[in-house]
Amino acid sequence: MAKVRVTAKPKGKNNIELRPSENSQLGDLRREQERHQKVRNSNLAILVAAIVLLVLYAFSVTLFVLPGQSSGTLAGLLMDMREKFTYFLRFISGSGGGFSSNIVRYTIIVLSGAALASAGCVFQGSFRNIIASPSTMGVQAGASLGNTLYTFFFSEVVAGTVVIQSDYEATSNYDVWTLNKQQLCAVAAALISVWIVTGIATLLGKGTFSGGNILFSGIIFSSFVGAINTVFEYYFMYYDPDNTRWRNLQVFSMGSFDKVMNYHHLAMMSIVLVPCLLLLLFISPKLNVIVMGEDEAVTMGVNVRLYRALLISVGTLMAAVVYAFVGAIGFVGFIVPQICRRFTGPDFRKLIPMCMIMGGVLLILVYNLALLFGFSLYMNMVTSVIGCSMMVYSLLAGKGGRSYA
Amino acid sequence: MPRTPQTAIERQAKASRVVNESKTLRRAKPTQAFLHSRKWKRIRNFLLLILALELFLLSLNFRTRNNAFIPTETWMNLKAMFIIPFRSLFDNSFDADAVRDSLPYYSETVGRFKLSLIAFLSGVIICVGGTMFQTIFKNPIASPNMLGVATGVSFGNILFILTFGLEAGSHLTARYLYCYSAATVLVLVAFLAGKISGKSMGGFSVEGTILAGMMITQLGSVVMQYYRMQLMDDETGLLELYQMLTSGDLLYQDTASMIIFLSLSTICLLPMILLGYRFNSVAFDDMEMKAMGISNGRMRGLGLIIGSLMATIALVHCGDVGFLCMVIPFMCRDRLQTEFGEVSYLAGMTGGMISLASRIIISVLNAHNMMAPAGVVVTLVLLPLFILTIARRGSVFK
Numbered sequence: 160m161a162k163v164r165v166t167a168k169p170k171g172k173n174n175i176e177l178r179p180s181e182n183s184q185l186g187d188l189r190r191e192q193e194r195h196q197k198v199r200n201s202n203l204a205i206l207v208a209a210i211v212l213l214v215l216y217a218f219s220v221t222l223f224v225l226p227g228q229s230s231g232t233l234a235g236l237l238m239d240m241r242e243k244f245t246y247f248l249r250f251i252s253g254s255g256g257g258f259s260s261n262i263v264r265y266t267i268i269v270l271s272g273a274a275l276a277s278a279g280c281v282f283q284g285s286f287r288n289i290i291a292s293p294s295t296m297g298v299q300a301g302a303s304l305g306n307t308l309y310t311f312f313f314s315e316v317v318a319g320t321v322v323i324q325s326d327y328e329a330t331s332n333y334d335v336w337t338l339n340k341q342q343l344c345a346v347a348a349a350l351i352s353v354w355i356v357t358g359i360a361t362l363l364g365k366g367t368f369s370g371g372n373i374l375f376s377g378i379i380f381s382s383f384v385g386a387i388n389t390v391f392e393y394y395f396m397y398y399d400p401d402n403t404r405w406r407n408l409q410v411f412s413m414g415s416f417d418k419v420m421n422y423h424h425l426a427m428m429s430i431v432l433v434p435c436l437l438l439l440l441f442i443s444p445k446l447n448v449i450v451m452g453e454d455e456a457v458t459m460g461v462n463v464r465l466y467r468a469l470l471i472s473v474g475t476l477m478a479a480v481v482y483a484f485v486g487a488i489g490f491v492g493f494i495v496p497q498i499c500r501r502f503t504g505p506d507f508r509k510l511i512p513m514c515m516i517m518g519g520v521l522l523i524l525v526y527n528l529a530l531l532f533g534f535s536l537y538m539n540m541v542t543s544v545i546g547c548s549m550m551v552y553s554l555l556a557g558k559g560g561r562s563y564a
Numbered sequence: 565m566p567r568t569p570q571t572a573i574e575r576q577a578k579a580s581r582v583v584n585e586s587k588t589l590r591r592a593k594p595t596q597a598f599l600h601s602r603k604w605k606r607i608r609n610f611l612l613l614i615l616a617l618e619l620f621l622l623s624l625n626f627r628t629r630n631n632a633f634i635p636t637e638t639w640m641n642l643k644a645m646f647i648i649p650f651r652s653l654f655d656n657s658f659d660a661d662a663v664r665d666s667l668p669y670y671s672e673t674v675g676r677f678k679l680s681l682i683a684f685l686s687g688v689i690i691c692v693g694g695t696m697f698q699t700i701f702k703n704p705i706a707s708p709n710m711l712g713v714a715t716g717v718s719f720g721n722i723l724f725i726l727t728f729g730l731e732a733g734s735h736l737t738a739r740y741l742y743c744y745s746a747a748t749v750l751v752l753v754a755f756l757a758g759k760i761s762g763k764s765m766g767g768f769s770v771e772g773t774i775l776a777g778m779m780i781t782q783l784g785s786v787v788m789q790y791y792r793m794q795l796m797d798d799e800t801g802l803l804e805l806y807q808m809l810t811s812g813d814l815l816y817q818d819t820a821s822m823i824i825f826l827s828l829s830t831i832c833l834l835p836m837i838l839l840g841y842r843f844n845s846v847a848f849d850d851m852e853m854k855a856m857g858i859s860n861g862r863m864r865g866l867g868l869i870i871g872s873l874m875a876t877i878a879l880v881h882c883g884d885v886g887f888l889c890m891v892i893p894f895m896c897r898d899r900l901q902t903e904f905g906e907v908s909y910l911a912g913m914t915g916g917m918i919s920l921a922s923r924i925i926i927s928v929l930n931a932h933n934m935m936a937p938a939g940v941v942v943t944l945v946l947l948p949l950f951i952l953t954i955a956r957r958g959s960v961f962k
Contacts, residue, residue: 379950544783
């Protein structure tokens with residue numbers, strides 16, 4: 160009796176199972192239609208993500224607290240929940256407490272995630288390169304340089320010890336410069352550094368932008384900034400008895416949400432971030448045209464140079480503000496757009512809102528994980544580990560690096 | 565007046581005049597012709613060698629305590645350094661210690677000689693390794709520094725310090741073991757990622773490798789930062805030790821370290837000298853190589869191994885000079901376009917000289933009680949040169 164050999168299914172995207180009534184062309188058409196259907200469902204995906212964000216936010220705000228405030232066991236958590244409920248009642252009735260500080264912290268997390276993710280998305284679109292992100296473009300390096308310069312030049316010395324973070328409650332005169340010296344320095348340095356990096360890239364490409372050149376000049380600039388930071392670190396290490404300034408540089412480079420943050424920080428962040436996010440939502444359709452190429456965009460009547468400059472400066476400003484207040488947080492602007500593209504497709508009108516929501520969701524998740532494992536003071540490390548593993552996964556799946564340079 | 569028709573002779577005369585004019589034009593730039601001649605290349609290579617030698621001699625004459633510049637003293641010390649082993653080998657009555665004690669600054673000169681040798685050779689090999697990587701990947705970002713070598717070396721240093729604590733100075737072989745193995749593992753991971761993400765079977769994705777290397781570098785730098793903060797909490801001076809090791813202020817000059825350094829760099833430099841011309845072939849595509857009958861994979865593999873080993877040696881023994889291997893080959897390729905042998909010679913010599921020059925600058929600064937990490941000085945010296953190169957000429961790689 161002859162054995163029946165089962166032929167293996169053909170692999171690859173183009174070979175799909177055909178229905179009995181259709182030939183290969185019809186099959187391709189059906190596949191195309193299914194893909195379009197998936198993209199058409201992206202509004203649903205955005206809605207689902209928004210609901211997830213809300214649920215997660217409410218859950219985290221009520222359940223997760225800083226270490227030291229709860230014992231970490233389930234019973235402790237339940238006790239906490241009861242306490243939280245009373246805090247909630249107190250908050251509603253007007254008297255603050257631990258709960259209101261939780262609300263501030265998680266709102267800052269959501270804002271930071273949204274800003275970083277959409278900045279990464281904007282960079283990737285306007286440079287047509289999937290590895291352009293605030294951390295590779297020199298924004299992070301520039302902000303750290305600004306922080307170092309602030310620490311060297313403007314940090315106050317009170318009674319022999321160096322004071323880094325000016326306390327909002329203690330200061331009597333609410334001057335923007337006195338309150339936000341550190342953040343203003345970081346933002347200014349980040350803006351100047353992105354200007355330098357794009358300038359070097361334009362020189363390299365003889366007047367035209369290209370992803371590879373941006374990446375190259377970003378890396379060169381980052382290593383240069385690293386060298387300058389090392390010089391200052393040496394200085395602080397040898398001339399400071401208590402290492403306050405050295406520790407300030409390290410704290411900036413590790414990024415955390417556990418610092419003392421109150422409504423003033425939230426207000427200062429949202430003054431910049433909320434208008435920028437809204438502006439991005441309005442000009443996101445232009446990105447679809449810019450991605451097609453400079454000549455095509457000009458033919459369609461879009462002022463490419465103006466819009467690209469606007470998009471890059473808005474993205475840089477958002478990322479710089481987040482870095483200035485929170486500290487360096489890598490890979491968020493790089494991973495989140497990659498994930499969102501799988502849900503919404505490449506259309507920037509859908510992609511940017513999705514990025515904002517998913518950025519918040521992912522940063523809350525990562526922060527809660529870090530809080531559980533005791534790494535919440537080292538957020539940059541946690542996001543880097545997660546980002547690296549996702550990157551390696553996408554490399555191994557053969558999907559990353561395709562549109563590089 | 566009607567136009568006279570041109571005869572054939574007239575036309576010929578006109579054409580010959582044009583040819584003559586173009587010949588005179590060509591003759592008008594003799595310097596250009598000379599700069600492309602073989603003779604000039606020989607003279608240039610010789611001049612570079614002389615310049616490097618002079619820098620080496622200059623570097624020998626610096627002292628740590630005061631910057632007195634006395635060449636005769638240095639010469640006596642160096643002569644004694646080379647003669648003492650031979651005389652003590654053949655002459656039993658020769659008292660080596662007495663001779664050493666009679667010479668002023670003997671030990672300082674010997675230390676200076678070893679330091680200069682380490683600095684110069686490290687600069688040479690890291691730049692040759694960088695040239696190799698850029699030729700193989702056809703990409704200026706692909707320096708061995710970016711593919712995880714630097715991260716591996718600093719990770720090895722951290723492991724070494726965490727294991728042995730303050731007694732680290734007496735376990736140097738463990739340090740080399742940790743550093744070399746960590747760098748090897750990380751480079752292997754980057755190459756494996758590149759291999760797996762290649763489209764076809766046996767394909768090799770350059771972008772995948774560079775991307776994986778970048779990821780490893782970024783992750784590594786963050787993890788290092790975490791460990792540094794942990795070391796800072798120890799309050800026992802471990803962080804200072806780590807900083808001095810990674811930034812190259814502390815160069816181990818004992819016999820075992822020198823033997824490891826010299827033997828490994830000889831192993832790396834020998835194939836480069838023997839096969840320099842043949843390494844041109846690694847820049848070709850697979851199909852062209854097949855048509856020419858050269859086995860590409862073997863040369864490429866050899867190049868990758870040698871290049872990463874070179875960068876590792878330099879970073880382990882000379883501290884963080886990784887910026888050299890990214891910038892110097894880029895600048896040299898700007899001067900000489902293609903030939904691998906020439907570019908690697910020029911890059912090696914320039915890199916060695918810049919490394920030496922930065923050591924001299926550090927010595928001057930140290931004499932005035934100013935701290936300056938070596939890698940930082942290298943970066944600060946190189947950056948203006950690099951920006952000048954970029955401004956003078958656009959992208960070298962397309």
